[in-house]
Amino acid sequence: MPKELIKNIGEKELIRRISKYMPPKQILDDCAFLETNNNDLLINTDVMVENTHFTNQILSPRDLGWKAVVTNLSDLFSSGCQKVLGINIGLILPATTEWEWVKELYEGINEALLEHGGSIMGGDCSSGEARTICISAFGTQGKLKLRRYFCRPNEIIMTTGLHGLSKLGFMLKNQAVEEKSLITPKLRIASEKAFCRPSPNSEVIKQMIRSNINNDSNAIGCTDSSDGLYQALSDLATSSDCTAVIDYLKLPKHDDWPFGEVWDEYYLFGGEDYELIFSLPEKWARQLIKIDKSVKEIGFFREGKSKVELINFPKNIRSPAQIFSHF
Amino acid sequence: MPKELIKNIGEKELIRRISKYMPPKQILDDCAFLETNNNDLLINTDVMVENTHFTNQILSPRDLGWKAVVTNLSDLFSSGCQKVLGINIGLILPATTEWEWVKELYEGINEALLEHGGSIMGGDCSSGEARTICISAFGTQGKLKLRRYFCRPNEIIMTTGLHGLSKLGFMLKNQAVEEKSLITPKLRIASEKAFCRPSPNSEVIKQMIRSNINNDSNAIGCTDSSDGLYQALSDLATSSDCTAVIDYLKLPKHDDWPFGEVWDEYYLFGGEDYELIFSLPEKWARQLIKIDKSVKEIGFFREGKSKVELINFPKNIRSPAQIFSHF
Numbered sequence: 001m002p003k004e005l006i007k008n009i010g011e012k013e014l015i016r017r018i019s020k021y022m023p024p025k026q027i028l029d030d031c032a033f034l035e036t037n038n039n040d041l042l043i044n045t046d047v048m049v050e051n052t053h054f055t056n057q058i059l060s061p062r063d064l065g066w067k068a069v070v071t072n073l074s075d076l077f078s079s080g081c082q083k084v085l086g087i088n089i090g091l092i093l094p095a096t097t098e099w100e101w102v103k104e105l106y107e108g109i110n111e112a113l114l115e116h117g118g119s120i121m122g123g124d125c126s127s128g129e130a131r132t133i134c135i136s137a138f139g140t141q142g143k144l145k146l147r148r149y150f151c152r153p154n155e156i157i158m159t160t161g162l163h164g165l166s167k168l169g170f171m172l173k174n175q176a177v178e179e180k181s182l183i184t185p186k187l188r189i190a191s192e193k194a195f196c197r198p199s200p201n202s203e204v205i206k207q208m209i210r211s212n213i214n215n216d217s218n219a220i221g222c223t224d225s226s227d228g229l230y231q232a233l234s235d236l237a238t239s240s241d242c243t244a245v246i247d248y249l250k251l252p253k254h255d256d257w258p259f260g261e262v263w264d265e266y267y268l269f270g271g272e273d274y275e276l277i278f279s280l281p282e283k284w285a286r287q288l289i290k291i292d293k294s295v296k297e298i299g300f301f302r303e304g305k306s307k308v309e310l311i312n313f314p315k316n317i318r319s320p321a322q323i324f325s326h327f
Numbered sequence: 328m329p330k331e332l333i334k335n336i337g338e339k340e341l342i343r344r345i346s347k348y349m350p351p352k353q354i355l356d357d358c359a360f361l362e363t364n365n366n367d368l369l370i371n372t373d374v375m376v377e378n379t380h381f382t383n384q385i386l387s388p389r390d391l392g393w394k395a396v397v398t399n400l401s402d403l404f405s406s407g408c409q410k411v412l413g414i415n416i417g418l419i420l421p422a423t424t425e426w427e428w429v430k431e432l433y434e435g436i437n438e439a440l441l442e443h444g445g446s447i448m449g450g451d452c453s454s455g456e457a458r459t460i461c462i463s464a465f466g467t468q469g470k471l472k473l474r475r476y477f478c479r480p481n482e483i484i485m486t487t488g489l490h491g492l493s494k495l496g497f498m499l500k501n502q503a504v505e506e507k508s509l510i511t512p513k514l515r516i517a518s519e520k521a522f523c524r525p526s527p528n529s530e531v532i533k534q535m536i537r538s539n540i541n542n543d544s545n546a547i548g549c550t551d552s553s554d555g556l557y558q559a560l561s562d563l564a565t566s567s568d569c570t571a572v573i574d575y576l577k578l579p580k581h582d583d584w585p586f587g588e589v590w591d592e593y594y595l596f597g598g599e600d601y602e603l604i605f606s607l608p609e610k611w612a613r614q615l616i617k618i619d620k621s622v623k624e625i626g627f628f629r630e631g632k633s634k635v636e637l638i639n640f641p642k643n644i645r646s647p648a649q650i651f652s653h654f
């Protein structure tokens with residue numbers, strides 16, 4: 001069967017087909033209309049560009065759709081989103097793109113929305129040389145205001161999960177891992193899943209609320225580790241004007257995670273991890289760790305310069321300047 | 328002085344510089360936070376892609392910034408936006424882009440926001456081969472619900488202004504106008520302004536509210552003519568399930584607009600006009616036209632098939648199928 005290219009479908013028909021992935025009640029109009037029900041909103045915009053963030057070889061359109069949504073929602077969760085309302089999609093495609101590719105992209109998008117809530121509300125599409133997807137996501141601001149600048153000295157720093165896996169998954173997909181013999185099948189599967197189907201933790205916010213038995217302030221220092229664990233800690237330290245002290249011996253790792261410099265660097269600087277990195281007063285932290293097994297203590301904040309201090313780390317870790325950059 | 332390229336500035340410094348164009352109170356965090364004050368929202372996303380929507384040769388970065396904002400706001404206004412709240416910007420640039428270009432883009436963006444309200448709330452930037460700007464704009468839903476599907480038979484169809492100018496401006500910029508001798512200096516200036524610095528009408532909504540002396544329903548049929556006058560009328564007719572009857576003799580034209588087929592086609596199908604096209608019950612329409620001189624009657628809706636009927640038109644207008652398409 002000949003492949004159906006979008007240039008042969010035409011813009012009108014393309015939009016008609018895409019609109020099938022929107023809820024029937026969402027009538028196509030000039031704008032999306034959003035009922036706020038007296039909630040304040042969190043809004044996040046992220047772009048994913050072919051050859052910068054992905055290639056067709058290493059990410060299927062279905063995984064790309066999933067990932068474009070959840071990486072965006074990760075920022076909503078890291079600000080204390082209670083309910084995901086929806087997304088607008090700006091889509092740029094070469095005219096020679098197959099309709100099948102677009103279809104799978106939207107299926108991946110809707111799989112992610114089915115998991116986390118919300119629906120496609122609107123957007124725009126255009127032709128262009130590089131496949132590009134720009135999503136703006138909307139959610140309600142919940143009771144806890146999670147912000148980068150609310151960390152305080154003496155608070156316990158926690159993570160909702162492991163780091164380095166996504167980077168390893170990316171390297172495996174690119175066949176760029178030198179010490180392949182070190183990768184167990186279990187680690188390979190976990191890494192490729194972390195890269196292709198990242199799964200941000202939206203449940204921990206509810207556990208944070210439940211575990212606040214002392215009725216501490218709802219203003220909590222938090223960010224996500226989309227640009228890597230080290231960058232997340234550095235952003236918190238900078239915005240909150242204190243020192244993050246991270247204990248190597250406390251970092252939770254995948255059971256099969258190998259030892260060595262390269263692996264520590266993947267862990268710290270790999271990026272695209274989408275875990276929440278946050279701090280809480282000690283009693284609250286202990287209570288949360290007790291009721292939510294995904295949450296692990298990795299260090300604490302102390303008064304001092306805006307920086308990250310690594311303790312118990314093996315020597316030879318390269319300079320922290322080697323952080324994730326899209327330019 | 329050597330030109331400063333963004334690849335030499337680095338991502339962090341680029342974001343720091345861009346953040347200077349945001350209000351000081353808008354602290355950089357994972358998300359933008361939007362207080363809704365119990366208003367429902369209108370949200371619109373538009374993409375502009377180099378070589379599809381613009382080239383560096385025909386649109387300066389300052390004009391591009393202005394245009395990227397106002398074309399987006401035009402959709403908010405055409406849905407009944409009362410107050411523009413802000414925008415999120417997804418920006419994609421080649422690493423060889425000069426900082427000066429980015430600076431002028433943001434100056435143009437802020438000029439448009441100064442004119443219409445709102446501010447830059449957040450966004451994302453990334454490298455990529457084609458300069459691309461994807462804006463999501465947010466505004467409050469005002470009292471009048473303007474939607475494509477609220478037009479009714481016997482209502483008067485109106486426009487807030489002239490058509491065809493933007494297309495002519497584009498053709499002039501591309502040196503693609505064959506009958507140059509027909510273009511007066513006044514028409515050239517108006518056309519180039521319409522193309523480079525379009526100016527959607529945000530005031531007419533207030534006049535609509537003022538002129539509703541019979542207390543008619545607040546549900547009004549409306550769209551903007553971003554894809555051309557004909558397409559706007561066709562969208563209203565389709566969404567509202569009635570026939571738009573347009574009288575050639577009533578169409579308001581620029582004083583120096585030449586006669587002839589080509590010019591009629593620019594007028595109907597040119598696109599990027601950003602006027603509001605809407606319909607009102609006759610008494611309301613007469614009252615509005617009396618108090619707002621920018622508003623002109625161009626026809627009426629009648630019961631019948633979803634289509635546009637052109638009356639008093641010169642023969643030889645090409646088929647309406649020749650509408651604006653980005654693919």
